[in-house]
Amino acid sequence: MLAAQTAGAPPHIRLQGVRKVMKTERGAEIVALSGVDLDIAEGEFIAVIGPSGCGKTTLLNQIAGLAEPSQGRILLHGKEVHGPGRDRGVVFQGDAIFYWRTVRRNVEYGLEIQGMPKAERRDHAERYIRLVGLADFAELYPKELSGGMRKRCQIATVLANNPDVLLMDEPFGALDYPTKCQLQEEVLRIHTREPRATVFVTHDIEEALFLADRIVVMERGRIRRIVDVPFGRPRDSALRIEPAFSDLKAELWALLEGGHAPAARGHDG
Numbered sequence: 213m214l215a216a217q218t219a220g221a222p223p224h225i226r227l228q229g230v231r232k233v234m235k236t237e238r239g240a241e242i243v244a245l246s247g248v249d250l251d252i253a254e255g256e257f258i259a260v261i262g263p264s265g266c267g268k269t270t271l272l273n274q275i276a277g278l279a280e281p282s283q284g285r286i287l288l289h290g291k292e293v294h295g296p297g298r299d300r301g302v303v304f305q306g307d308a309i310f311y312w313r314t315v316r317r318n319v320e321y322g323l324e325i326q327g328m329p330k331a332e333r334r335d336h337a338e339r340y341i342r343l344v345g346l347a348d349f350a351e352l353y354p355k356e357l358s359g360g361m362r363k364r365c366q367i368a369t370v371l372a373n374n375p376d377v378l379l380m381d382e383p384f385g386a387l388d389y390p391t392k393c394q395l396q397e398e399v400l401r402i403h404t405r406e407p408r409a410t411v412f413v414t415h416d417i418e419e420a421l422f423l424a425d426r427i428v429v430m431e432r433g434r435i436r437r438i439v440d441v442p443f444g445r446p447r448d449s450a451l452r453i454e455p456a457f458s459d460l461k462a463e464l465w466a467l468l469e470g471g472h473a474p475a476a477r478g479h480d481g
């Protein structure tokens with residue numbers, strides 16, 4: 213369920229007419245995003261799906277502040293975003309963790325940078341290590357962990373910084389199905405415990421349905437449709453085999469089958 217949005221308060225995240233034009237090395241223009249308007253409420257979980265090249269990562273990067281829009285603006289609590297900030301935590305596709313640091317020292321990294329005193333840092337990191345189920349593995353190095361455990365470590369590292377907004381770019385894309393399902397359940401559990409506005413990019417319709425309050429379906433740099441996910445929270449794995457879940461999954465498949473084209477070149481899609 214969404215956290216209530218205070219009447220009159222701006223949405224947590226607002227994208228207004230966002231357009232992003234990329235230039236290839238040969239100088240050709242690619243309209244990666246065009247006319248994107250989206251409001252995301254406090255505590256809302258948004259999944260973004262769409263065919264390869266439709267602009268999902270570009271959208272996430274814009275909110276992260278890793279790139280500026282060519283036109284339009286992105287507002288966080290009514291304030292325009294320019295550049296990255298600690299208020300937005302990003303979980304990237306790959307293993308974005310330090311290989312020479314243990315799990316604990318990875319999770320402590322951002323807190324060190326903030327200058328948090330050592331004892332406080334330990335306690336704080338420990339809380340997030342436990343939250344992602346890595347308490348017994350805190351002294352191990354990334355090479356001693358499985359892919360799923362490395363992803364947990366990355367999530368704990370991002371959450372330990374207590375971001376206002378969580379941005380996840382296909383975080384479980386490289387994992388096997390059971391590990392992926394397990395981590396999706398962890399994400400739901402964490403979201404229930406610490407609800408924060410979340411944008412989760414995925415290729416996986418089932419993942420989007422299982423996690424999100426709304427699914428943004430993109431096509432050629434534009435939002436094609438926004439689908440409300442009607443399932444209540446808390447959710448558990450039993451939801452995956454409910455007929456209503458399968459029906460909506462089939463509908464989304466059909467919707468995606470309708471648009472395979474990548475972002476439009478040189479003009480709006």
Ligand SMILES: Nc1ncnc2c1ncn2[C@@H]1O[C@H](COP(=O)(O)OP(=O)(O)OP(=O)(O)O)[C@@H](O)[C@H]1O
Pocket residue numbers: 234235236242243244262263264265266267268269270271474475
């Ligand atoms: N650095 C870049 N330079 C030029 N074009 C780019 C760059 N990054 C992305 N693009 C183009 O922008 C469009 C959108 O790319 P984006 O990575 O956002 O898509 P996506 O939906 O995340 O794709 P995928 O699902 O394959 O990860 C694509 O046409 C891509 O070729």
